[in-house]
Amino acid sequence: MTTFVDRVELHVAAGSGGHGCASVHREKFKPLGGPDGGNGGRGGDVILVVDQSVTTLLDYHHSPHRKATNGKPGEGGNRSGKDGQDLVLPVPDGTVILDKAGNVLADLVGQGTTYVAAQGGRGGLGNAALASARRKAPGFALLGVAGDLQDIVLELKTVADIALVGYPSAGKSSLISVLSAAKPKIADYPFTTLVPNLGVVTAGSTVYTIADVPGLIPGASQGKGLGLEFLRHVERCSVLVHVLDTATLESDRDPVSDLDIIEAELKQYGGLDNRPRLVVLNKVDVPDGQDLADLVRPDLEARGYRVYEVSAVAHKGLKELSFALAEMVASARAAKPKEEATRIVIRPKAVDDSGFTVVQEEDGLFRVRGEKPERWVRQTDFNNDEAVGYLADRLNRLGVEDSLMKAGAVAGDGVAIGPEDNAVVFDWEPTVMAGAEMLGRRGEDHRMEEPRPAAQRRRDRQAERDDAEQEYDEFKPF
Structure with a gap:
């Protein structure tokens, strides 16, 4: 037996990007042919897509953890890694995604x-x-970025034109079975219908969908019975139809009081006051049912309701009802505002927007937040000095060092890049003091330079020795 599930918590994980490759092209007579490390592949996305053939969230109830595949790492020979495959998850029409x-x-x-x-x-x-x-032979590559991790809630709200509401055993399922080709479970006891049933009705040139909402009893909007579980399925319906039982065997019930109780529950739930209503007096094939219908009809019409007397068993009054519902659906569709063409709104970044922020926290730590610096940190291999120097260069060009100085940071202060739960923390040293500028031409390899005259090579070597001695004298410990 298929179980109906209309609310699940789903844990989704996108694929991580593959790492880049650090490689040097080598041939028999060309040992240093230049860098040829390929890029890592992109991680796969997790995508939810509406599929009309899916009617329940049951699959995600049994398997709530879903993960896309990772991208492959790059390889030598300029071979990029394969992108991870997107994970496409089909969901029913009317699914709401919440955090x-x-x-x-x-x-x-x-x-x-x-x-x-x-x-x-x-x-x-x-x-x-x-x-x-300037950087002809990088000896490092960037790491792939981890994919997003999200915990989301999926809620299904039935998409139908008409919602049948009423007490259990009022005949809602029977009415759907005779108005459409739907075959719901029908029995003469409360809560026979445990899931919303959908049917498609054709009346003249109008085709509309009809659904019954089970479990509405006094206190349903506060969670009593099954009502709270299924009241949200009414939200998308354009027309509400009260199905009232004129042949109930319970002495303390009558169609008017049933209507008042259901209306009170709908009002308590909220957001349904503007929906047009129609009243169906069902089971008039029973002698006492017809008598009760004749008795309460004037009262209901005096309240402004359109009232139809039907019998799902005897197929009485169904044609008039189906065409009346088609008329109301057509009016509701015509009253809906037409969807405007999608507008593309371009919001250029402000000229003074640096793309990051620097804030000094209460404990004296300086925290840097921003999409670029945080991503750059995640892509850095901190076991590779050249990669760390490349990160320092990027942060310096972005203006992070200048912002730290303006915020009052001095050498030795703690700096964190990223959120509190996933940050890289280090003792800050300005670029010049850290010697990053002394490293100079990171990623250069003189063996890959064009041949130079011997005299020029001697002059360059002497200049490098003079610079090294000057830098040592300037930064040597006392």
């Missing part, structure tokens, strides 16, 4: 509507991509 705090992230309505739940990490650049006119 764990209950904030709506996306509302997926319509076949093919997609939402990227977790973004795959970008691949690291190989040393071939890092080479430049």
Whole structure:
């Protein structure tokens, strides 16, 4: 038996990007042919897509952990790693995506509507991509970035034109079975219907969908019975139909009081006051049912309701009801505002936006936050001095050092790049004092330079020795 599940918590993980490759091209008579390390592949995304053939979230109830594949690392010979494969998860039409705090992230309505739940990490650049006119032979590559990890909640809200509401055993499922081709489970006891049933009805040129909402009893909006679980399935429906039982065997119930109780629950739930209503007096094939219908109909019409007397068993009054519902659905569709063409809003970055922030915290630690510096730190191999120097150069060009100085940082102060739970912390030394400028032409290899005259080579070597002695005298310990 298929179980209906309309709310699940899903843990999704995107694929991580592959690491870049640090490689040097070598041939028999050309041992230093230049860097040829390829880039790492991009990690796969986790994508939710509406599929009309999917009607429940049952699969995700049993398997709540889903992960996309990682990108492959780059290889020598300028071979880039293969991108990770996106993980596409089909969801029913009308699925709402929320974060764990209950904030709506996306509302997926319509076949093919997609939402990227977790973004795959970008691949690291190989040393071939890092080479430049000044850095001809990088001895390092960038690491791949880890993919996003997200905990999300999926809630299904039935997409239908008409919602049948009423007490258990009022005949909602029977009415759907005779108005459409749907075959719900029907029995004469409370809570026969444990899941919302959907049916498609054709009335003249109008085709509409109809759903019954089970489990509405007094206190449903506070969680009593099954009502709270399924009241959200009413939200997307354009028309509400009260199905009232005129042949109930319970002495303390009558159609008018049933209507008042259900309306009170709908009002308590909220957001449904503007939906047009229609009342169906069901089971008029029973003699006492017809008498009760004749008795309460004037009262209901005096309240402004359109009232129809039907019998799902005897197929009485169904044609008139189906065409009346088609008329209301057509009016509701015509009243909906037309969807405007999607506008592309371009918001250029402010000229004074540096892309990062530097804040001194209460404990004296300076914290740097920003998409670029945080990503650069994650892509750095801290076991490679050249890679660390490359990171220092990038941060310096971005203006991080200048901002630290303006914020009052001095040599030896603690600096953290990233959020509190995942930051790189180090004792800051300005670039000049750290000797990064002395490293000078990082990634250069004189063996790859064009041949120079012997006299020029001697002059260059002497100049390098003079510079080294001067730098030692300037920075030697006392």
